[in-house]
Amino acid sequence: MTGRHLLVFSHLRWDFVYQRPQHLLSRLARHYPVLFVEEPVYDVTAPAHLEVAQPCEGVVLLRPHTPVAAGGFHDDQLSVLAPLLQHHLAEHAVDDLIAWFYTPMALPLITGLAVHAVVYDCMDELAAFKGAPKQMRQRESALLKQADLVLTGGPSLYEAKRALNPHVHCLPSAVDAPHFAPRRAALSDAAHRAQRHLPPPRLGYYGVIDERLDLPLVTALADADPRWQVVMAGPVVKIDPAALPQRPNLHWLGRQAYEDLPALVAGWDVCLLPFALNQATRYISPTKTLEYMAAEKPVVSTAIQDVIGMYGHAVQIGHDRQAFIAACAAALDETPSQRTERIAQMWGCVMRMSWDDTAATVLQLLDDAVGARRGRVEPSAAPDEQQPLDVPLDAAAAVALPVPTALAAQPAVDAQPVLPAVAGAR
Numbered sequence: 510m511t512g513r514h515l516l517v518f519s520h521l522r523w524d525f526v527y528q529r530p531q532h533l534l535s536r537l538a539r540h541y542p543v544l545f546v547e548e549p550v551y552d553v554t555a556p557a558h559l560e561v562a563q564p565c566e567g568v569v570l571l572r573p574h575t576p577v578a579a580g581g582f583h584d585d586q587l588s589v590l591a592p593l594l595q596h597h598l599a600e601h602a603v604d605d606l607i608a609w610f611y612t613p614m615a616l617p618l619i620t621g622l623a624v625h626a627v628v629y630d631c632m633d634e635l636a637a638f639k640g641a642p643k644q645m646r647q648r649e650s651a652l653l654k655q656a657d658l659v660l661t662g663g664p665s666l667y668e669a670k671r672a673l674n675p676h677v678h679c680l681p682s683a684v685d686a687p688h689f690a691p692r693r694a695a696l697s698d699a700a701h702r703a704q705r706h707l708p709p710p711r712l713g714y715y716g717v718i719d720e721r722l723d724l725p726l727v728t729a730l731a732d733a734d735p736r737w738q739v740v741m742a743g744p745v746v747k748i749d750p751a752a753l754p755q756r757p758n759l760h761w762l763g764r765q766a767y768e769d770l771p772a773l774v775a776g777w778d779v780c781l782l783p784f785a786l787n788q789a790t791r792y793i794s795p796t797k798t799l800e801y802m803a804a805e806k807p808v809v810s811t812a813i814q815d816v817i818g819m820y821g822h823a824v825q826i827g828h829d830r831q832a833f834i835a836a837c838a839a840a841l842d843e844t845p846s847q848r849t850e851r852i853a854q855m856w857g858c859v860m861r862m863s864w865d866d867t868a869a870t871v872l873q874l875l876d877d878a879v880g881a882r883r884g885r886v887e888p889s890a891a892p893d894e895q896q897p898l899d900v901p902l903d904a905a906a907a908v909a910l911p912v913p914t915a916l917a918a919q920p921a922v923d924a925q926p927v928l929p930a931v932a933g934a935r
Contacts, residue, residue, distance in 0.1 A: 518615035527767035536868035538567025549573035582614035613649040626657040626878040637788040658878040663794025663815040683862040684799035713740035713777040723785035731759040774804045782810035802855035807840035823854040
């Protein structure tokens with residue numbers, strides 16, 4: 510392989526839930542080939558190796574298999590993962606890299622690699638998640654000191670990170686509006702089969718089902734009116750499926766393919782964002798909010814800060830359990846004129862936030878970041894020579910990475926959030 514590559518480290522598997530990483534990287538791959546490194550799979554049946562796949566054009570997935578039982582990019586994995594990765598890069602002559610992180614835990618794996626920039630796409634406050642590694646906060650601090658570009662998935666994360674790095678930009682998740690358009694959904698009944706036996710009205714949620722959901726609220730919603738069919742679609746993570754609440758009108762459909770989501774949502778009367786208000790949701794900015802709006806469905810959310818700040822004029826907010834249920838009832842009783850006004854407000858949001866325009870914004874930010882790092886290369890270095898990053902593999906040292914002199918000299922700036930241009934504009 511020749512040319513610059515994005516070397517991406519992710520705690521999310523490519524074939525798990527199709528969301529921000531897949532949307533963004535599949536588009537960036539039209540310009541930069543992407544190597545997508547997943548967390549290792551525990552495997553004692555063979556020597557440590559990389560499983561290689563190509564999930565889409567321009568993206569090569571690297572899934573490590575190791576005999577180390579520790580999960581994720583745990584420190585115990587690093588001495589096994591580093592040579593696997595370095596061998597793959599050498600074998601394919603990949604030596605022109607931009608390192609891109611979705612999880613700070615993988616930071617030591619770029620030790621000794623000559624990179625043109627370090628990017629941190631911060632989707633969540635991972636340290637607040639259930640079962641987060643104890644080193645997460647320290648490792649993120651180290652990554653923020655090294656990063657040439659930090660993207661945040663919403664305004665709340667932007668506010669939390671803006672003082673920690675001078676190159677932080679607010680880049681909210683966007684939407685592939687044509688994918689969720691009602692006319693397109695009408696052409697497919699693949700997901701309707703999962704719920705066609707359920708009479709309307711249907712109130713639905715899709716996404717990961719984990720500690721971020723307010724399960725007592727979901728139960729109360731089902732209890733509020735036995736005629737309401739509450740549909741919950743998505744993989745169950747970090748929750749015992751046996752502990753999920755059960756009601757005759759509460760339906761757990763399991764994981765659904767991204768291709769089937771438009772048809773699934775087309776069969777709903779109200780779309781739900783029933784998130785708990787806790788440390789794990791303090792900074793979330795749900796991608797599905799815009800997808801629901803592109804499907805032209807009424808949306809009811811709990812009081813998630815980014816949903817209120819960006820979409821509160823188009824989404825009904827339930828600040829407590831009773832208000833959430835009342836908002837769902839009001840959505841079901843929507844008049845034609847209210848529907849027309851709501852859809853106009855929703856499309857005002859949707860048209861500003863396309864994934865294509867977001868990717869174009871990121872490309873420009875990448876170019877700027879590479880140019881800025883090139884300007885910080887020592888004068889004695891050759892013009893195209895990049896200095897390898899020296900990130901120690903041990904956890905204790907990994908949190909004490911030196912800050913480049915030029916970076917340390919710059920104060921944190923009061924940057925304005927970067928929003929994609931209006932759809933269709935460049």
